[in-house]
Amino acid sequence: MLGRRGKLREVNQVPPGLSVEHLVFGYGRRQVLDDVSFSVGNGRFCALLGPNGAGKTTLFSLLTGLIRTRVGQIEVCGVDMTRSPRDALAHMGIVFQQTTLDLDLSVRRNLSYYAALRGLHGRDANRRIDVALERMGLADRAKDRARDLNGGHRRRTEIARALMHQPDILLLDEPTVGLDPQSRAGITDYVHDLCSDEGLTVLWATHLVDEVRPDDDLVVLHHGRVLANGTAADVMQGQPLNEVFLTMTGQPA
Missing domain, CATH: 3.40.50.300 (P-loop containing nucleotide triphosphate hydrolases)
Structure with a gap:
């Protein structure tokens, strides 16, 4: 297995x-x-x-x-x-009860910042961000600031971010x-x-x-x-x- x-x-x-x-x-x-x-x-x-x-x-x-x-x-x-x-x-991937997004950054920038903290860079980081945005239905909101999203899309962004490093x-x-x-x-x-x-x-x-x-x-x-x-x-x-x-x-x- x-x-x-x-x-x-x-x-x-x-x-x-x-x-x-x-x-x-x-x-x-x-x-x-x-x-x-x-x-x-x-x-x-x-x-x-x-x-x-x-x-x-x-x-x-x-x-x-x-x-x-x-x-x-x-x-x-x-x-x-x-x-x-x-x-x-x-x-682990973690989504806390209180939002931890930077509301002044775009959806994509929130994910790229997290990727860097996890040691992900360059093409690998961009590929994972694209996959995460697509799987959560956020590809068309990638450039929007987090503060302009509704509550559901903010949560989707946090889940996408939590899954980027492929946690178990x-x-x-x-x-x-x-x-x-x-x-x-x-x-x-x-x-x-x-x-x-x-x-x-x-x-x-x-x-x-x-x-x-x-x-x-x-x-x-x-x-x-x-x-x-x-x-x-x-x-x-x-x-x-x-x-x-x-x-x-x-x-x-």
Whole structure:
């Protein structure tokens, strides 16, 4: 079996795209994450579902190395985040909840700036930018300033940027917040297609149950604890997900 980076590996030796084991984190006396464990298989779409305040953003900060904890372990494609953070981050593409685009730069300049930070230059960088713009339907907006884009196109630009270095796993923290229903559905569909068509591993944090499909993996997080972990169909057990989520958390979604 060939890995996404072209290395020949035995099937039983391929680590999951993401592994989180017994993660604990708090701010002072306030515990935010309490013994969080789950894994995301290669090429799987995993929805991290939880209400606001569940600990999703803190978890993403740990996964992306913005903060650290002394309790628990995070591995990305088999690389320990604590021991080798740079190598672990090299496997990731990241889309944060708050936009990180330079609004005064064009769409293309935002991508080229990111390419340079990743060590991509010249023809290779231009080729990847062209591919990224085309796949996200942004080729005709390449010269537009980011501030002139609507929310959906800004998100598409951020996803295109996150995929330029061909990561093994894409992390998205509430990527559809503030978008209109059509833009939200389009981005959700596109990222699902990346999993099924290109084998990309995805962790998608959300508080919206309609972004989760029955064949997705699902981790339900509430008050910093994992309440459910499995396929969405297994968690639902034939019931609507919004009802299951309400029963688990006491909050509608």
